[in-house]
Amino acid sequence: METAVRITETEAYRAPEDRASHAYGNKRTPRTEVFFHAPGTAYVYLCYGIHEMMNVVTGPAGTPHAVLIRAGEPSRGTEFIMARRKINTLHPRLTSGPGVLTKALGIDRSLNGSNLLDPAGKIRLEVTGPPVDSSAITATPRIGIDYAGAPWVNKPWRFYLRDNPFVSRLGAFKET
DNA sequence: TGTCGGATCGTG
DNA sequence: ACGATCCGACAC
Numbered sequence: 001m002e003t004a005v006r007i008t009e010t011e012a013y014r015a016p017e018d019r020a021s022h023a024y025g026n027k028r029t030p031r032t033e034v035f036f037h038a039p040g041t042a043y044v045y046l047c048y049g050i051h052e053m054m055n056v057v058t059g060p061a062g063t064p065h066a067v068l069i070r071a072g073e074p075s076r077g078t079e080f081i082m083a084r085r086k087i088n089t090l091h092p093r094l095t096s097g098p099g100v101l102t103k104a105l106g107i108d109r110s111l112n113g114s115n116l117l118d119p120a121g122k123i124r125l126e127v128t129g130p131p132v133d134s135s136a137i138t139a140t141p142r143i144g145i146d147y148a149g150a151p152w153v154n155k156p157w158r159f160y161l162r163d164n165p166f167v168s169r170l171g172a173f174k175e176t
Numbered sequence: 177t178g179t180c181g182g183a184t185c186g187t188g
Numbered sequence: 189a190c191g192a193t194c195c196g197a198c199a200c
Contacts, residue, residue, distance in 0.1 A: 011183070013183075020183070021183090022183085022196095027197090029196075029197075030196085031195090031196060031197085045183090045195095045196090046193095046194070046195065046196090047182065047183065047184060048181090048182055048183095048184050048185085048192080048193070048194085049182085049192075049193035049194035049195070050184070050185080050192065050193055050194080051183095051184050051185075053183060053184085055183090068183060070183090097184065097185070098183070098184075099184050099185065100184090100185075142183070143183075143184090144182085144183050144184070145183055147181090147182080147183095148183095168184095
């Protein structure tokens with residue numbers, strides 16, 4: 001069963017300067033190694049001991065830039081996606097967020113280091129439609145990175161599609 | 177070898 | 189507001 005989502009929300013992490021990034025200061029450890037790989041590489045890690053989080057390395061190779069995928073709108077295999085979330089489709093008590101998204105898509109750390117641009121890959125990133133007009137995108141500060149301090153905590157590097165309900169922390173899918 | 181805390185989330 | 193849950197990073 002193949003599932004797909006349209007990405008609706010992201011956050012940018014711009015090491016080496018960005019204190020919020022795991023690769024801050026070009027820190028190179030087994031975990032951060034993939035940050036330095038080619039753009040299009042997946043970085044998947046365990047957060048709070050519970051949630052798997054997925055990033056796309058944006059490179060260029062050797063430059064640890066990455067984008068956290070925070071939310072997506074189901075576009076293929078919607079029912080399967082909902083089932084994997086373990087949430088009742090008829091009563092969509094849906095919240096959203098990076099941990100829920102990976103669970104819904106079956107993404108875990110075994111996919112860390114995957115080449116997302118490989119058409120034959122188990123997981124892929126595709127460009128399908130025309131570019132989204134920038135006027136449809138809202139930018140806000142990133143979530144959950146208070147430890148990074150100023151100015152990083154204030155950088156408007158969280159981006160989401162305005163008016164799209166499949167976005168985290170808006171309560172759009174809480175039961176009415 | 178030990179400690180500390182986190183790019184979250186659902187419940188209370 | 190809080191607990192779950194585990195492992196990476198760094199101190200000792």
